[in-house]
Amino acid sequence: MVTKQVRSTAEDADLARADSLAREIFSDVANKWALLIIEFLGDRTLRFSELRKEVEGISHKMLTQNLRMLERNGLVERTVYPTVPPRVEYTLTAPAQELRETIDGLCRWTRTHMGHIESSRHRFDD
Amino acid sequence: MVTKQVRSTAEDADLARADSLAREIFSDVANKWALLIIEFLGDRTLRFSELRKEVEGISHKMLTQNLRMLERNGLVERTVYPTVPPRVEYTLTAPAQELRETIDGLCRWTRTHMGHIESSRHRFDD
DNA sequence: CGGGATCCGTATCGATACTG
């Protein structure tokens, strides 16, 4: 166990960098649309328009924006077929598949506690 | 397995309601600040000001706003001690504790794949 | 068809000031 006393200022700086990076990634990933895209894409390979149908309610803009972000973070793979009209397919990468497990957990949690939450809301709204 | 044909319109309406409720709860919970508050609060009992220190970067306003929302959904319990100056303590409820398990998973995932994500970002930014 | 660019209303957020 490394104590505060023997930790150099350089190591402190490293930890600070790691922390802010983790926070940054967390902010990217812990947003509604990103999580829904990952959840609905699952282990399938879908085109842009197909994915848009799956994640209902998402706008054209939000879908492209989030897909770019996920691609940048190495969570989705984007394959372009240079045909006309163009055909673009999206798949989750291995790290994203792991992430999907925990998102599944989040979805299960929601379904399990929906009733409790709904009644709690009604109690609160007085 | 219930097929589409034998499902009544009333049952369809129920399913639609459940779906939109689930979406609503998901939108509440799957946001950066809410998740961080739950994660940092953990199994402790913290005052408003203590919690504000823990979740660094959160503004006074965002903290109150999210705490109200979490309280409404029955995820945090708010205890007011009518002293002067006032003392208000927050704790996670049982459902929120369960949720914390999956948030822990999300945090572990972030730490595990930080390196991969960072290098993927550098590759993308060209 | 996929996606970039633009416009524009709205929700979000931070800072500040004020109450019990």
Add this chain to the structure above:
DNA sequence: CAGTATCGATACGGATCCCG
């Protein structure tokens, strides 16, 4: 100390148009 209210800034999100 905890919380509400108000006010600007700006980021978000949707609608639309156009290009490959």
